[in-house]
Structure formats: C-alpha cells, structure tokens
Amino acid sequence: MIMKASLRRQCMDYKQIIGEAWNFTQENKKLIVWYAFIPSTLGTLVGVIYLIYQFFAFKSSPLFEDWQQSFSFLAVKAIYSTAREHFNNLIPLFIILGILALLYFFLPPIAEGAMIQLIARKKNKQDVRTRDGFRYGFATFLPLFNYSWVARSFNFFVIFGEMAFVLRNLGPSAFQTLFPVFILAVFFSIIFGFLFVFTEYHIVIDDRHIAESMAKSAVLAVKHWDVALMVSVLMFLIGIRIILQIIFVLLVPGSVFFLIYFLAASTIPFLGLLAGGAIALVALFLASYLGAVVHVFTTSVWVFTFLELTNTPEVSARAAQPLESIVREE
Secondary structure, eight states, rough: OHHHHHHHHHHHHHHHHHHHHHHHHOOOOOHHIIIHHHHHHHHHHHHHHHHHHHHHHHHTTTTTOOOOSSSHHHHHHHHHHHHHHHHHHHHHHHHHHHHHHHHHHHHHHHHHHHHHHHHHEEEEEEOOOTTTTHHHHHHHHHHHHHHHHHHHTTTTHHHHHHHHHHHHHHHHHHHHHHHHHHHHHHHHHHHHHTTTTTTTHHHHHHHOOOOHHHHHOOOOOHTTTTHHHHHHHHHHHHHHHHHHHHHHHHHHHHHHHHHHHHHHHTOOOHOOOOOOOHHHHHHHHHHHHHHHHHHHHHHHHHHHHHHHEEEEEEOOTTTTOOOOHHHHOO
C-alpha cells in the first residue's frame, strides 16, 4: 500500500513538473526570443548545409554515380576558385560568414548558461530581468563551452557522420564489419547522456568544475534512477523536435530547388529565385522558432527536476520515518 501510494505521488509530481515547465515557457517567451531563437536558427542552417553535403557526398560516391572526383574536393575547388577571382567583391560575404561561424560556436554556451540561471532564479521567485541572463551566460561560458566539446564526442549525429563516412569511402563490407562498433558507440552515447544529464546544471547553478559536475551528475542520476522515466519522456520530445526540424530542413532546400527548376523551365528564373527564397525563409523561421520553444521547455523541465532532486535531503538508513507520514501514505 505504501509503495503504491508513493508511486502515485511520484507520478503526480512528474506531471506537475511537466505542467509547470510548459506554463513557465508560455509565460516567459522573452527567453525564447533572446536566448533560444538565434542558436536554433544557426543550428537549423548548419543542419541544412550538413544534409546537402551528405546528399551530394553519397551521390558522388561509388555507391551511386561514382564521380571521378569527390564532392568535397569539387566543392573546395569551386569555393577556392570563386574566392580567388572575386575576392574583393566577396569580402562582405566572408565577414558575414565569419561572424555566423563565431556565433555558432560561442553563442550556444552563453545562451544555455543564461537560460539555466534565469529559469532557476525565476523558479525560486528571485527578482531577475531577462537581460541579466547575458551576465550569467558569460560567467559560465568557458566550462559550458569545454563540456560541449566533451559531450559532442558522444553525440548521435557525430556517430552518424562517422557511419556515413565509412559507408561512402570504405564500402558496405567495411561498414558491415564495423557495424558492431557503431552499435556499441550508440549504446555508450545513451549511457553517457543518462549519467551526465545533470552536468550542465551543476556547472551553472552550483558553480562546479566540469569533472566534479560530471561526477555529481552520475551519482544523482544513479541514485534517482526513477528519473529514467523523465529522461524517456524528454528524449521522446526531443526526438519529435528533431524529426520536425529535419522535415523543415528538407523542405528548405527542396522547395528552393523545385521552384527554381520549375520556374526556370517556364523562362522566369528570377521569379523562381524570389519565390524559393521566400519559402525557404518562412520554413527556416518556423523550424527555428519551434526548436526554440521546445528547447526552453525541455530546459525548464530539467532545471525544475534538478532543483527538486537536489533540494530534497538524503535520508539515512538510521533515520526513522515520521509516524504522520506513514499514516498519510496509508
């Protein structure tokens, strides 16, 4: 009876955390605009480029058309030739690309630290302003940036890229031979994600070093193994986010290429470029905003869960349970 009542209470708490996180996301849309939308946009753009690269890399490989030169070589050669011939005219473009590259690598850790701090402080009823997040983000930038590179080593998309590289360049037989290694890498990626899921919150909220935060996260995750349910739900939500973003990412270049081809065939290529560009921008905005909303929501759920778990003192085996608590559970 006591165990069933306890399980019911945990389930209700879990639902309450999800509901509070969603309400918090709806009530704090400035977090979406200030700290989630731009990183989401940059991530979506990189996703577009990555998928285009994978498509043409496979197309040029011996698996399909078997070009005399690889797509990577042809792309680098074309970029170098264009840059050498029109260097002065392309200087503004190089500057813009350089700024975007810097933002892609350095902005997400700043935005993540800002969001975690603001969510935790707002949850604890502290009087903070949205713009204060930049100060918190810069304060935790370096450890979060370093940890992001550690976590990237176990990222599923990194493993997918390695699998695609082996399949394209070494052939199906080598891929089949190394397939158990890739499965093992995916397994360790899942274990890594579970054990160190609270690392960023230890770094930002508790101001711990990376190694200490990873150790504390592993202990917290193992000690509260029932949080696996929360992990499963959040992974499902993140999976939906990734699937939707992939759909939008595929629509962006797909719509552009289709409209350019269709309207160019109708002797109005300028209109094709204009319509394709407009649809691409709309798809990019929708994918980025959707990703930003889900990111703030999932971050809120994790912050609320982290605060709940770390604010609850660990009870020793020698401590007696209060009588009124037993009666209440029954």
